[in-house]
Amino acid sequence: MKLKDDKKVIQIFQSALKLVAKKGLSGVTMGDISREAGIATGTLYVYFKSKDELINALFAACRENSVKVSFKGYNPQAPFKPGFRNIWLNILRYKLQNFEETVFLEQCYHSPFITVDTREKAQQLSAPFYELMERGKKEQLIKNADTGLLLTFMIGTMNELVKQTHYGSITLNRTKINVTFDLCWDALKS
Amino acid sequence: MKLKDDKKVIQIFQSALKLVAKKGLSGVTMGDISREAGIATGTLYVYFKSKDELINALFAACRENSVKVSFKGYNPQAPFKPGFRNIWLNILRYKLQNFEETVFLEQCYHSPFITVDTREKAQQLSAPFYELMERGKKEQLIKNADTGLLLTFMIGTMNELVKQTHYGSITLNRTKINVTFDLCWDALKS
Amino acid sequence: MKLKDDKKVIQIFQSALKLVAKKGLSGVTMGDISREAGIATGTLYVYFKSKDELINALFAACRENSVKVSFKGYNPQAPFKPGFRNIWLNILRYKLQNFEETVFLEQCYHSPFITVDTREKAQQLSAPFYELMERGKKEQLIKNADTGLLLTFMIGTMNELVKQTHYGSITLNRTKINVTFDLCWDALKS
Amino acid sequence: MKLKDDKKVIQIFQSALKLVAKKGLSGVTMGDISREAGIATGTLYVYFKSKDELINALFAACRENSVKVSFKGYNPQAPFKPGFRNIWLNILRYKLQNFEETVFLEQCYHSPFITVDTREKAQQLSAPFYELMERGKKEQLIKNADTGLLLTFMIGTMNELVKQTHYGSITLNRTKINVTFDLCWDALKS
DNA sequence: GATGAATGAGATTTCATTCAT
DNA sequence: TATGAATGAAATCTCATTCAT
Numbered sequence: 001m002k003l004k005d006d007k008k009v010i011q012i013f014q015s016a017l018k019l020v021a022k023k024g025l026s027g028v029t030m031g032d033i034s035r036e037a038g039i040a041t042g043t044l045y046v047y048f049k050s051k052d053e054l055i056n057a058l059f060a061a062c063r064e065n066s067v068k069v070s071f072k073g074y075n076p077q078a079p080f081k082p083g084f085r086n087i088w089l090n091i092l093r094y095k096l097q098n099f100e101e102t103v104f105l106e107q108c109y110h111s112p113f114i115t116v117d118t119r120e121k122a123q124q125l126s127a128p129f130y131e132l133m134e135r136g137k138k139e140q141l142i143k144n145a146d147t148g149l150l151l152t153f154m155i156g157t158m159n160e161l162v163k164q165t166h167y168g169s170i171t172l173n174r175t176k177i178n179v180t181f182d183l184c185w186d187a188l189k190s
Numbered sequence: 191m192k193l194k195d196d197k198k199v200i201q202i203f204q205s206a207l208k209l210v211a212k213k214g215l216s217g218v219t220m221g222d223i224s225r226e227a228g229i230a231t232g233t234l235y236v237y238f239k240s241k242d243e244l245i246n247a248l249f250a251a252c253r254e255n256s257v258k259v260s261f262k263g264y265n266p267q268a269p270f271k272p273g274f275r276n277i278w279l280n281i282l283r284y285k286l287q288n289f290e291e292t293v294f295l296e297q298c299y300h301s302p303f304i305t306v307d308t309r310e311k312a313q314q315l316s317a318p319f320y321e322l323m324e325r326g327k328k329e330q331l332i333k334n335a336d337t338g339l340l341l342t343f344m345i346g347t348m349n350e351l352v353k354q355t356h357y358g359s360i361t362l363n364r365t366k367i368n369v370t371f372d373l374c375w376d377a378l379k380s
Numbered sequence: 381m382k383l384k385d386d387k388k389v390i391q392i393f394q395s396a397l398k399l400v401a402k403k404g405l406s407g408v409t410m411g412d413i414s415r416e417a418g419i420a421t422g423t424l425y426v427y428f429k430s431k432d433e434l435i436n437a438l439f440a441a442c443r444e445n446s447v448k449v450s451f452k453g454y455n456p457q458a459p460f461k462p463g464f465r466n467i468w469l470n471i472l473r474y475k476l477q478n479f480e481e482t483v484f485l486e487q488c489y490h491s492p493f494i495t496v497d498t499r500e501k502a503q504q505l506s507a508p509f510y511e512l513m514e515r516g517k518k519e520q521l522i523k524n525a526d527t528g529l530l531l532t533f534m535i536g537t538m539n540e541l542v543k544q545t546h547y548g549s550i551t552l553n554r555t556k557i558n559v560t561f562d563l564c565w566d567a568l569k570s
Numbered sequence: 571m572k573l574k575d576d577k578k579v580i581q582i583f584q585s586a587l588k589l590v591a592k593k594g595l596s597g598v599t600m601g602d603i604s605r606e607a608g609i610a611t612g613t614l615y616v617y618f619k620s621k622d623e624l625i626n627a628l629f630a631a632c633r634e635n636s637v638k639v640s641f642k643g644y645n646p647q648a649p650f651k652p653g654f655r656n657i658w659l660n661i662l663r664y665k666l667q668n669f670e671e672t673v674f675l676e677q678c679y680h681s682p683f684i685t686v687d688t689r690e691k692a693q694q695l696s697a698p699f700y701e702l703m704e705r706g707k708k709e710q711l712i713k714n715a716d717t718g719l720l721l722t723f724m725i726g727t728m729n730e731l732v733k734q735t736h737y738g739s740i741t742l743n744r745t746k747i748n749v750t751f752d753l754c755w756d757a758l759k760s
Numbered sequence: 761g762a763t764g765a766a767t768g769a770g771a772t773t774t775c776a777t778t779c780a781t
Numbered sequence: 782t783a784t785g786a787a788t789g790a791a792a793t794c795t796c797a798t799t800c801a802t
């Protein structure tokens with residue numbers, strides 16, 4: 001008896017990501033995805049009962065993955081700034097190396113595919129980031145401003161940075177990354 | 191694009207923007223646009239010879255408009271920081287009040303609709319922003335870092351801020367706007 | 381400006397009927413119908429927003445038509461038996477000449493296409509038949525049994541008769557029709 | 571059709587009947603049937619090599635069963651009318667209690683599933699009914715009309731009766747059944 | 761034999777575009 | 782120019798059937 005294959009889901013996700021990054025969420029068809037994944041179109045429907053569901057599942061997976069990666073190596077007992085820097089670098093590295101996911105998440109933001117439910121679950125995943133920023137504020141290293149605002153600042157700059165990098169108007173190197181972190185830290189530090 | 195009836199073009203543009211913000215670039219059809227604009231589908235093709243052309247024209251119009259608005263009231267002879275602040279506020283106000291355009295521009299980024307030509311023309315419109323930043327660097331008010339990097343910082347924050355505001359996780363008021371500008375300025379100032 | 385064409389609806393209906401009689405409700409596709417009607421498949425969707433809706437509309441039209449034809453030439457003031465006979469013959473003639481509709485109505489009976497709403501509306505169209513039978517009972521020409529039961533007798537025979545005729549195990553002629561009417565009348569008369 | 575497991579064939583048949591009665595012959599899939607029968611889709615193909623074959627086998631089984639049941643308790647040596655009445659009641663009871671089979675047979679009539687071969691074999695099973703009616707005619711109890719016509723009358727009324735009963739416009743009880751038999755007998759008796 | 765994942769042909773439906781009015 | 786019906790290619794999705802386990 002053949003069993004549903006977890007690898008296949010990953011294949012499908014990767015194909016979808018690749019295509020969305022290349023052609024945008026519009027213009028990616030189920031046929032494209034199956035062709036890219038090397039399976040029959042009908043097989044997609046064994047794993048996801050509609051295009052909608054596929055996109056939502058992928059969205060959820062990307063969000064989860066991105067949060068998990070961000071906190072890799074983070075130790076809440078260690079001093080704040082190096083820990084913060086580590087997370088900052090994790091995020092940047094993640095966004096650069098998984099550019100397709102970054103694009104996909106952004107494209108989903110205003111798409112009719114993502115349901116309210118999926119959106120809410122994604123929001124809940126942000127909790128650790130809020131906690132991080134609160135800790136910085138408590139230790140008086142970070143400005144005492146609205147936490148959401150501070151996070152927005154931190155994330156927004158990265159998104160734009162990654163986008164510009166990818167499209168060639170900026171080329172990143174170790175130095176520039178350091179400069180960028182300093183810009184960010186200067187903004188947030190109290 | 192025949193300029194027989196300017197009002198109709200504006201109607202079409204606004205309908206398209208409204209729908210893209212609501213449903214994403216994918217899932218907006220020519221039928222939707224014409225219905226929203228209160229005209230017949232065939233009439234769309236009197237003004238634009240294809241969906242591609244419509245989207246590209248709208249993209250160009252939005253970009254142009256956004257730059258024009260940004261520099262309203264800017265006087266290169268006046269002191270830098272207030273001028274910079276004015277522009278920063280112009281951009282933020284524009285993005286907040288014209289959220290649909292912001293979404294549209296973002297959605298277009300990875301879409302197959304936007305041609306290389308359109309993309310390049312859009313890039314050229316960024317020149318005044320580069321000049322602004324260069325002036326700040328020359329006056330030693332702004333850090334001596336890569337100009338693209340600095341601009342990225344300025345713009346990225348705003349995009350994220352507007353998005354979060356619109357989706358309700360942040361509610362902006364005068365104070366918060368000031369705080370955000372200060373974050374930005376602290377990042378950029380030398 | 382092209383206007384929606386009533387003739388086209390009739391064309392579509394006739395094509396659908398022809399195909400259902402030939403191939404059964406299962407196995408008739410929208411593609412078949414459009415091909416038979418000599419129009420593009422997409423055009424079907426200009427007139428009916430789904431296959432479901434097309435089938436329901438056709439069902440309603442057939443039912444309505446069949447009732448209308450049945451009472452042609454019926455005069456409630458004239459004596460009962462000839463009037464009854466006239467209606468009986470109308471129905472039989474209709475079913476024979478419009479065999480496709482007969483088949484279609486029968487096939488629809490248990491199909492998932494027909495909605496409760498359509499079914500109820502169809503039921504209401506039976507009122508004149510009930511009135512006819514009630515009149516016969518009041519004039520003491522018809523047995524004083526349950527009206528529904530009596531009608532069932534009148535209609536049931538015809539359905540089976542038409543089916544058998546069409547499939548060749550019975551060949552009808554004037555005499556046989558008279559005999560069948562007599563069978564029916566003998567059953568119902570008091 | 572391998573007879574490895576008779577119970578499974580019965581399960582499959584019953585599932586198919588149930589579903590056809592609920593959703594019509596169109597719209598019943600092999601997947602539906604297997605799910606209802608509690609077996610895997612692939613297993614269906616162990617017992618029947620195609621959907622066609624399954625439907626044809628079920629059709630044949632239903633026809634055969636219905637004839638067998640009809641003549642239960644019939645003794646050609648006993649007087650005609652009670653014997654005829656017995657058969658009439660057998661048929662009615664069968665159709666009422668096995669409504670799903672009745673529906674299925676009706677739906678098959680115009681379907682592309684039933685082959686000419688199956689259809690002919692079914693026709694041959696009607697022979698005992700012809701003989702019954704011939705006997706009645708010979709004994710001068712039944713009208714001397716075309717036998718097919720007489721049978722058609724008898725069967726057609728029952729079909730309609732059962733349908734109306736099932737869909738609620740008639741509720742049968744012992745009295746009404748007696749009345750109905752009398753209607754039928756009045757029609758056929760010479 | 762039993763399973764259910766995999767297949768791909770084909771069904772339904774959508775939609776950019778054309779065209780007759 | 783304006784209309785919206787008509788088109789047909791292409792998208793989504795279904796389903797009878799096969800196949801690996």
